[in-house]
Amino acid sequence: MQRLWLTPLFRVLVRVGLPAFLIAFFGGVWLADADRRASFAGMFTDMRDAIQSRPEFMVRLVAIEGASPVLAESIRRALALDLPKSSFDIDMAAAHAQVTAFDAVKAADLRIQPGGVLQVNVTERLPAVVWRSAEGLWLLDAEGHRVAAITARALRADLPLITGEGADRAVPEALALVAAAGPLLPRLRGLVRFGERRWDVVLDRDQRLLLPAANPVRALERAIALDQAQGLLARDLVAIDLRHAQRPTLRLTPRAAAELRGAPMEETGKARL
Incomplete structure (x- = not known):
């Protein structure tokens, strides 16, 4: 017995293995009874509920920062939390998904703060352009993400208007053109996108600048330089076609073309620079 007791494995079995076996054996025998299991489960549930219902774990307020009043109210309605509510009963992952589901929300961070406050920090998308689509008018941010729908252009007359096929996917280029204007x-x-590859700059008096697909900002700057030097846009023009860098073309109105050629006014024409 003394030699056996000197064996490390034997000592571990006696000191740890045997007590663990006895506990598991008698615990299994005790839990074999269905009534005892139900009583034990009920006791555990009551203890858990008592802990979760303690005042320090209750959420009584939702605080939203970084969002406009309209967006903040929409977020509160989407969360639909019946407060006060235990923090253990709030699915933070689901709440985060509900907040970020809004087009106007770029990112969100949800945390339960001491004092029973669910803090929602929102990074809101800032409108950069108005996009006229087949579905109506939309505000887009500088990356082309939707922010919100609007009912009339006049509501955001301070923002440039873009339209055309694929215009929403080329917002950075559109903003670069607006900055260069x-x-x-x-x-x-406004700006009109054609074939998802190039832009027309639309001015008042129904004048247009037809820009190329490559280096449109440079072409626009060239048109501005020509206008400042020769006053082109003050003339009776329909458009300046800049799609061919070496052959910019003026498209005249019917009256101007008729006066230039001495032809009937019904005819239209072009004059090359």
């Missing part, structure tokens, strides 16, 4: 901004009416 400079002296033309007071006359700018």
Whole structure:
């Protein structure tokens, strides 16, 4: 017995294995009875509920920061929390998904703060353009993500208007053109996307600048330089076609073309620069 007791494995079995076996054996015998199991489960449930219902674990307020009043109210309605509510009963992952489901929300962070406050920090998308689509008018941010729908262009007359096929996927380029428009901004009416590859700059008096697919900002700057040097846009023009860098073309109105050629007014024409 002394030699056996000197064996490390034997000592571990006696000190740890035997007590663990006895506990598991008698515990299994005790839990074999269905009434005892139900009583034990009820006791555990009552203890858990008592802990979760303690005042320090109750959420009594939802605080939303970083969102406009309209968006904050929409978030509160989406969360639909029946407060006060135990923090253990709030599915934070589901709540986060509900908040970020809004088009106007770029990112959100939800935390339960001491004092029973569910803190919702929102990074809101900022409208950069108005997009006219087949579905109506939408506000888009600088990356082309939807922010919100609007009912009338006049509601955001301060933002540039874009339209056309694929315009929402080329918002950064559209903003670059707006930034380069400079002296033309007071006359700018919008940008039209064609074939998901190039833009037309639409000005008042139904004038257009037809830009190429490659380097449209450079082409726009060239048109502005020509206008400042020769006053082109003050003339009776329909459009300046800049799609061919070496052959910019002026498209005249019917009256101007008739006067230029001495032809009937019904005819239209082009004059090459």
